[in-house]
Amino acid sequence: MRYHEHIRNYILKIIRFYATLGKKTYYNNGIFYESGEKIFSRLERAAFNECYDNRQIINSRYGMWAADLRAILEGAVAALENRDCDKAQADLYLAINALGAYIDIQAAFDSLPGGMQLEDPDQIISAYPNQT
Numbered sequence: 001m002r003y004h005e006h007i008r009n010y011i012l013k014i015i016r017f018y019a020t021l022g023k024k025t026y027y028n029n030g031i032f033y034e035s036g037e038k039i040f041s042r043l044e045r046a047a048f049n050e051c052y053d054n055r056q057i058i059n060s061r062y063g064m065w066a067a068d069l070r071a072i073l074e075g076a077v078a079a080l081e082n083r084d085c086d087k088a089q090a091d092l093y094l095a096i097n098a099l100g101a102y103i104d105i106q107a108a109f110d111s112l113p114g115g116m117q118l119e120d121p122d123q124i125i126s127a128y129p130n131q132t
Helices: 003-021 036-051 055-081 085-110 121-126
Strands: none
Touching: 036 055, 036 085, 055 085, 085 121
C-alpha cells in the first residue's frame, strides 16, 4: 500500500469517527494540548513553518494549535453547563478569533503564485477595524 493510500485510510477512519459524534457530544484524546493561552503563538509557529516550507513539522504545529482550539471550545461547553455565560462567551469569541486568524493566514498563502489567489492579503488586513 502506498503512503498516500495508507494516510487516506486513516483520514477516512478519523472523519467517520468524528462524524458519528455529530452535534450531541465530543471526544478529546488530549494529544498536543498544553494550554489554550498559546493559541496565537502556536498558530504563528505553524504559519511560519508553512511560510518557510518546513514541511517536516507543519502538521504537528497545526495539530497543536487545533488542540488548543478544541480545549477552548470545551471550556465554553463547560461554562455553559455551569451557566457561566460570560466565560462561555469569552471562550467562544477567542475560538472564533483564532479561526479567523487561521482563515486569513490561509488566504495569504493562497494568494501566492500557484495558489487560487481568491483574496488579496492587503485587502483582508485593510478591512480589519481600527487598522492603519
